[in-house]
Amino acid sequence: MRIIFVRSNPVDPDSRVEKEVNSLVEAGYKVEILAWDRSSKYRIKESYVKLESGDVKIYRLGIPASYGGGMRKNLWPLVQFQMRVFSWLIKNKQRYDVIHACDFDTAFISNKVAKQLKKKFVYDIFDYYVDAFGVPNKLKSYVINQDHEIINGADAVIICTDKRREQIKGTSPKYLAVIHNTPAYQEDGFQKLDLNPDKTKLVYVGILGNGRFIKEIVEIVKRNPQYEFHVGGFGEYEDYLEAVANKYSNIYFYGKLPYHKTLELENSCDIMTAIYDPKVPNHYYSAPNKFYEGLMLGKPLIMAENTGMDATIAKYRIGEVIEYNMVNLEAAIEKLVERKFEWGNISTKMKNLYKEKYSWDEMELRLINLYKYL
CATH class of the missing domain: 3.40.50.2000 (Glycogen Phosphorylase B;)
Structure with a gap:
């Protein structure tokens, strides 16, 4: 056929x-x-x-x-x-x-x-x-x-x-x-990049546009040197991200990445974001790639209320669910950093969930x- x-x-x-x-x-x-x-x-x-x-x-x-x-x-x-x-x-x-x-x-x-x-x-x-x-x-x-x-x-x-x-x-x-x-699971896992182990590394790779809290994450990371933001993809924010990455040492812009490189980068960071505007009707039903990638890689996730898989995040306590605003986003990052001692258990829970259901x-x-x- x-x-x-x-x-x-x-x-x-x-x-x-x-x-x-x-x-x-x-x-x-x-x-x-x-x-x-x-x-x-x-x-x-x-x-x-x-x-x-x-x-x-x-x-x-x-x-x-x-x-x-x-x-x-x-x-x-x-x-x-x-x-x-x-x-x-x-x-x-x-x-x-x-x-x-x-x-x-x-x-x-x-x-x-x-x-x-x-x-x-x-x-x-x-x-x-x-x-x-x-x-x-x-x-x-x-x-x-x-x-x-x-x-x-x-x-x-x-x-x-x-x-x-x-x-x-x-x-x-x-x-x-x-x-x-x-994503498809790889038996030999995914490579880890040589990134700074002393920084909390946030990562987002995808469409670079409005409504995904990309600029908000940039603002939070700019004033918090203990964080790094690793961002890749393509879209209207490309020039903006290239400029801020050149200006700030804790922001890294990778441009468009093939999928295996996306998973490598996400696997090398600590916290993933899958934040979408709940006012867009489709986001209520959404199933973001980032959600599934986070599960497979065992990386805590931040999502907005009433978007896609937020109920799963809350039910299994594998990240933070926020109101769709920058104040809540910053508080969620802080909470996940405070829960660092749980990251190992969160990772195991997420990987098991991936294998059992997705x-x-x-x-x-x-x-x-x-x-x-x-």
């Missing part, structure tokens, strides 16, 4: 896409990726994504657009992307049997092509579109209706937590799988079973 993954980012990196593709290739499927590069303008570029299971061919469409701009800022680029995806899928119909579309912004057009060409169609919902992105109010009911139609018509649907069943309430998927976005081995099995069903 040949599969084409369709994603509205360049997959450079995209941990969930890469994990799913890697698992499917290992299971014997032939997989390729069609992706959107928003950083420059070109027709199409072919290259390879290097995965443990081998090199996977990727076709990138170069259409300039902003990250995090939502539908309001990116409407015309999004329309162009839809047209280019449609064209590629039609022209290359002999290359695939299944279209695996990630989120509504690829599922909308992919679903139409799948119906037209009688291909199998998998709808992988990373984020529920109207709750996660800047959809204009006038378009919201249309997007919801279209989204529900796609969910009901798909051969299989994937969501990333059980809680997300609430978001797709009113739909009747033919086959529904819950696949948590958890391991990628289990998620991989769910994905393979879905494709066996197809």
